Amino acid sequence: MRTLSLAFALAVLVAVAPAQNSTTTQSLKEAFKSDFLIGAALNWRQFSEKDERALPIIKSEFNSISPENQLKWQLIHPQPDKYDFANGDRYVAFGEKYGMVVIGHTLVWHRQTPAWVFDDGKGNPVDRETLLKRLRDHIYTVVGRYKGKIKGWDVVNEALNEDGTMRQSQWLKIIGEDYLAKAFQFAHEADPQAELYYNDYALENEPKRNGAVRLIQKLKAQGVPINAIGLQGHNNLRWPSVKQQEDTIKAFAKLGIKINITELDVDVLPHVDEDKGPATKLTDELNPFASGLPALTADEQAKKFAELFAVYLKYRDVIDRVTFWGVTDGDTWLNNWPVRGRTNYPLLFDREGKQKAAYSAIINLATTSKN
Ligand code: GLA
Numbered sequence: 001m002r003t004l005s006l007a008f009a010l011a012v013l014v015a016v017a018p019a020q021n022s023t024t025t026q027s028l029k030e031a032f033k034s035d036f037l038i039g040a041a042l043n044w045r046q047f048s049e050k051d052e053r054a055l056p057i058i059k060s061e062f063n064s065i066s067p068e069n070q071l072k073w074q075l076i077h078p079q080p081d082k083y084d085f086a087n088g089d090r091y092v093a094f095g096e097k098y099g100m101v102v103i104g105h106t107l108v109w110h111r112q113t114p115a116w117v118f119d120d121g122k123g124n125p126v127d128r129e130t131l132l133k134r135l136r137d138h139i140y141t142v143v144g145r146y147k148g149k150i151k152g153w154d155v156v157n158e159a160l161n162e163d164g165t166m167r168q169s170q171w172l173k174i175i176g177e178d179y180l181a182k183a184f185q186f187a188h189e190a191d192p193q194a195e196l197y198y199n200d201y202a203l204e205n206e207p208k209r210n211g212a213v214r215l216i217q218k219l220k221a222q223g224v225p226i227n228a229i230g231l232q233g234h235n236n237l238r239w240p241s242v243k244q245q246e247d248t249i250k251a252f253a254k255l256g257i258k259i260n261i262t263e264l265d266v267d268v269l270p271h272v273d274e275d276k277g278p279a280t281k282l283t284d285e286l287n288p289f290a291s292g293l294p295a296l297t298a299d300e301q302a303k304k305f306a307e308l309f310a311v312y313l314k315y316r317d318v319i320d321r322v323t324f325w326g327v328t329d330g331d332t333w334l335n336n337w338p339v340r341g342r343t344n345y346p347l348l349f350d351r352e353g354k355q356k357a358a359y360s361a362i363i364n365l366a367t368t369s370k371n
Contacts (some may be wrong), residue, residue: 048094057327105153154199
């Protein structure tokens with residue numbers, strides 16, 4: 001915030017002023033159509049067209065979709081010889097039906113990957129060659145199936161620790177550091193036209209960001225086909241600062257890759273450490289807005305969203321897409337993570353599907369920035 005320029009501060013102030021009529025006539029995808037794609041992560045009920053509340057919002061507001069879970073290894077490839085494409089196919093068909101840019105998420109991750117992938121069948125870790133073969137088969141099969149239909153893939157998700165070192169995942173332990181290069185290479189072979197991304201969270205924090213910069217420099221030096229970095233954007237009311245956001249975008253733009261904001265939300269609840277989360281007892285203190293979001297907090301959130309979007313707009317030349325991780329507050333993963341059973345409000349639409357203050361702030365920002 002220290003370096004916030006006057007023009008920037010003014011733009012944010014205008015954006016959070018009371019909603020104008022423009023909010024009812026514009027959609028997000030229209031407002032930002034000359035800047036970047038506007039995406040949403042969809043759950044099964046949404047892409048199966050069973051969520052009547054979310055469906056009109058998805059159709060009118062977004063021009064790109066990501067699958068919240070459906071293309072993860074656990075669901076699409078649950079057993080060694082069993083792929084389950086029914087829901088992946090449905091997700092892709094939904095995007096095609098409505099003319100949306102369809103994103104694939106995710107091929108290689110340390111979570112939501114079945115234990116058999118790393119196991120030799122006798123309870124020991126598999127060897128490098130076997131795991132590489134499994135990885136190649138998985139990527140060829142999944143990316144190959146949606147060749148020409150999925151525009152870009154999060155190839156590797158969350159390979160870094162908070163201090164910027166490599167996460168000691170099974171992938172790293174068994175294959176070694178070149179698992180990333182291999183995964184990108186396999187994905188490129190399976191669909192040479194697909195864009196390929198590295199996706200991670202909290203890259204706005206300098207040590208982790210520096211680790212990601214080193215990683216991408218290394219991959220690029222080896223000729224690995226990587227098109228963009230995904231900044232997940234799981235934010236809160238106080239983090240990241242404008243400066244952190246801006247420095248992060250600049251650092252990756254310098255490497256000659258594009259930037260996608262891939263999992264955007266702004267958490268409004270008290271912070272609970274991820275590691276302690278699931279064991280934490282649900283208390284009123286940790287769940288202060290169970291009966292509704294106070295207007296003051298809604299405004300604070302609107303201001304945070306407007307600040308972030310002002311940065312995205314400033315760097316629209318290098319940002320291809322901004323995707324929200326969910327459609328309405330009722331759907332968000334943050335109602336159950338890291339503490340189960342809380343009532344969170346991190347998105348632009350409330351539980352009834354109505355536009356929140358944050359929605360108006362973002363639309364106003366887009367409108368004023370173009371006048
Ligand atoms: C990470 C993953 C997403 C999703 C979110 C939480 O950010 O990349 O697939 O699981 O966590 O829902």
